[in-house]
Amino acid sequence: MELSGTIDIDTLLELPNLISFSVINNDFEGPMPEFKRIASLRALFLTNNKFSGHIPDDGFEGMRRLKKVFLAENGFNGHIPRSLAKLPALLDVDLHGNNFQGIIPEFQQRHFRVFNLVNNLLVGPIPEGLSNVDPSSYAGNKGLCGKPLSQPCIRNTKPNFMLPHEEKEIRKQHTLFTAIMVVALTVLASILTLIFIHFHRRKRAQHSTVDEAQVKSYRSNSTVSSESKSILVAAGKSKKSNGDEDFSFVRKDGKEFDLQDLLKASAEVLGSGSFGSTYKAMMLSGPIVVKRFKQMSNVGKHQFFDHMKRLGRLRHTNILPLIAFYYGKEEKLLVYEFAENSSLASHLHGRCGSKLDWPTRLKIIKGVARGLAHLYEEFPDQKLPHGHLKSSNVVLDRSFEPRLTEYGLVAVMNKKHVQQFMCSSKSPEVSQYEKPSEKTDAWCLGILILELLTGKFPASYVRHGKGASEELETWVKAIVKEGWSGGDVIDKELLVEKNGEGQMLKLLRIGMSCCEWSLENRMDWKEAMVKIQELNVTDHDGNACSGVTSKKY
Structure with missing residues (x-):
């Protein structure tokens, strides 16, 4: 509605049945309003406004019914409030596109429907309770480390995990007496208290300027989600x-x-x-x-x-x-x-709380190959009929039949956005020369195969760009060169099915051939599809083939 100005909490308190508040995609500004005064609130949507500043640590205190918090694409900074992490009913958290700093607090909840901290300034180790979250939820925070990311944490580097002013205080601890530090912290607390009182009085003074027509319109539509x-x-x-x-x-x-x-x-x-x-x-x-x-x-x-x-x-x-x-x-x-069984990524990386056995994974990759082939048959004039093939863009229906989504969008997307975010941009030829080819989708298919077999998340998708952390295909190839057994790379969830390891290794060969950096040596999608469709759930001869060496690749 292109609304602007500030939010007056006193006016909202006049709505006794208010449980959900949304002003998404407007131009409201100022610090975080005191929504904690509306204790009955269950959903808060402030995405894509101009809110800014530090949210007090007690900014969500007492909101025991709050389930959904969407603060994305604003200008919030400072720490993520600890009171937010302590909310007992919290299910959805989206804070992406802000300037939140410091370490991630230990959230009380362990399983979220939505959890997104992308593109902030967070640093330090990811709390153990959040290690099961999709790694892409932490993209754009260069200072984060630990599971589920591929970047390990280095011990005894606590100062690197602190905010700049915290690092300064730590350095002072080596030269100043404890008494001086106490005085400094007391002065800082007094200043913050004065600032808080100033903003509180300012908001109360704005009470008389609220547009009654907007309030009336809000009340008349309060039954709409x-x-x-x-x-x-x-x-x-x-x-x-x-x-x-x-x-x-x-x-x-x-x-x-x-x-x-x-x-x-x-x-x-x-x-x-x-x-x-x-x-x-x-x-x-x-x-x-x-x-x-x-x-x-x-x-x-x-x-x-x-x-x-x-x-x-x-x-x-x-x-x-x-x-x-x-x-x-x-x-x-x-x-x-709508696909009933969510995305392949959700199942592979634990968000759905279920595991995929080998017959189901083989069924999925065969369906993915057929879907990709159909796109090429229907769009022979395009270099990238899909362009964004990854596990989160493969959704599963009730019978776990895979269905490709977000296909065919390269032609209508902004070129800069394609180069920065689409999976096709992660292939070697696009990263180096910005010239996608028909084999670019084959590269994405190969990465998907390796992800499906190893259960590991591709590092390039986590970073949403180029970087130096080890890629999935690099890790697999390194093990192959050293001589290996299937147990070194295959997801442990699959190895319980002993009579299918030979077929798993065949699929792994296909995935590696699709991930060749050289376009001349890389398998194209047509050959990959034929080979994938030839695979069976079990080995014909009953052998596990676990002793295959790298020479046979």
């Missing part, structure tokens, strides 16, 4: 400037709906990444997935419509169907079918 509103903020803005009234549907299967239908539907935030946010919305016809994209201004409106309609014509078991799209000047919405 604020989470659903956040999905349509971009669409609402686009509607004003472009005159577009509804979604453009690319499928005629009786599931059509309009903006108002989506606005009224209950919604759940599934995640937030480098492209935008993803939501699950419950429509009368069933659940759908809505993806918001902010980096799609590479082509004009007519070209965008033509490309989306072309994607919408895809029909394949292993392709997640595009249902509809919404065109806005600044942001676009893509609507897909």
Whole structure:
């Protein structure tokens, strides 16, 4: 709604039934309002505003019912409040795109639906209780170390994990007496108290300036899910400037709906990444997935419509169907079918609390190969029919059949964003020469195979860019050169199935051949697909083949 100014908590306290508050994608500014005064609040959405400054350590104290906290894309700094980490009901935390500093506090919760600290200034070891979180949740924080990242922590380096002013205080401890330090800390506490009182009085003084028309409008719409509103903020803005009234549907299967239908539907935030946010919305016809994209201004409106309609014509078991799209000047919405079993990444890296056995993993990679082949058959004129193939973009339906998503978007994404974030940019030829080829998708397929077999997360996806940490394919090849057995690289969850190790090793060979740095030596997707489809769940001769050496590769 392009609202600006500050949030008056006193006014919100007049709403006794307020449990969810959302002002996503507006221009509100100032320090963090005292939302802790609204003890009944269960969801707080402040993403993409202009809030700034330090959030007090007790900023969330007493909010025992709070489940969802979305503070992304603001200007918050200082430590992550300890009171936030202590919330007993917390399920979703999204703090990406701020300037939070220091170490990550020990969160009371151990299993989150959403956990995103991407692109902050956090340093130090990741708490043990958060070691099971998807590694991509920590990208863009160069000072972090420890599991689940590939960067180990070095002992006795505590000063490196502190904020600059904390390092200064530690250095002073070597030269100043304890009494002087106590005085300094007392003075600092007094200053912070005065600043807090100043802002508190300032906010109370603004009470009389609240726009009554806005309050009335808020009350009249208080029954509408604020989470659903956040999905349509971009669409609402686009509607004003472009005159577009509804979604453009690319499928005629009786599931059509309009903006108002989506606005009224209950919604759940599934995640937030480098492209935008993803939501699950419950429509009368069933659940759908809505993806918001902010980096799609590479082509004009007519070209965008033509490309989306072309994607919408895809029909394949292993392709997640595009249902509809919404065109806005600044942001676009893509609507897909919903996959019941989440993403492959969630299962491989423990977020779903389940393990995938060998027959299921083989079924998944065969389906991925078939889906990729179908994309190349339908888009023979494009260098990268997928371009962003990775485990989090492979979703699983009820029977664990894989379905590719976020395919075919390179043509409409901003070139700079493609080079920085898309998986195709991690291949050697793109990293060095910025010239993707037909074998670039094959590289991504190879990385996916290695990830599926080893259970390890690719370091390049965690960094969202180039860097010096060891890559997955480099690690596998190093072990192969030294002479190895299957147990050295294969996920231990798979090795319990003794009569399939030979087939696992064959798949590993295919993955390594797809990850050759030389384009001449790299296997292309056609050959990879044929070899993958030839694999079986068990070895024909019953041998485990665990003694295969690197020479046979």
